[in-house]
Amino acid sequence: MLSANGQVLERLLKGEFICRTSDEDSWRLLKNPHYREQIESHLNVLNRTVGESGSGSDSEVFFCGYQTLGDAERKVVSAQFKEIVNSLIPLSQWLMLVQEAEGNDTPLTEGVPIRLNEIQTTIEETPALREELAKLSHFRLFGSQSAMVEGQIKQIFKRLVELGYLLRPNPEKQHYIATGKIDYLYEVIRFINETEALDLEAHAEAASAQGSLL
Secondary structure, eight states: OOOHHHHHHHHHHTTOOBOTTTOHHHHHHHHSHHHHHHHHHHHHHTTEEEEEESTTSTTOEEEEEESSOOHHHHHHHHHHHHHHHHHHHHHHHHHHHHHHHHTOSSOOOTTOEEEHHHHHHHHHTOHHHHHHHHHHHTSTTTOOOOSSHHHHHHHHHHHHHHTTSEEOSOTTSOEEEEOHHHHHHHHHHHHHHHTTTSOHHHHHHHHHHHTSOO
């Protein structure tokens, strides 16, 4: 059986994001300088390092990045960054749709609960939101084939759980919780906006060099 450190290492190397909402025990371990140093030393052997977003806050999220970039690493980072960029439009539109459906001026952040049934009801009663959902659900990222609001929204939420942006604590209920990967997404968007003159490969290298993204 893996130790606590081993479990954290395994999750990081799988590309998972660790936040207080998704795994509080692992999150607290990474917040502890002693254990963080141990995990960092193991990752360094593999040319990896612990990346973080929202440093110093309770919404901090940890992930695995490269320690140094060679040609092989640059190709991987570039591919990862392109994948994120290609997902930004559907993810951004989904975030806006949730805000509109909930009548909330505050962006969705880690730990915020979402009740799918309530959002579904609002969308079904609002033609403009139904149209937005229909367009959103057919993005490749979500891949819904349904013509009904229920089928479309459930497929979107299913994919967001698979991608790590949402948790579904009880599979018997349509209640979800946003994870720290949502906050990481906001940081990626801000980073791109600040460096919009760069091409994607340059974005990827700059982000990795910062040690805060990818």
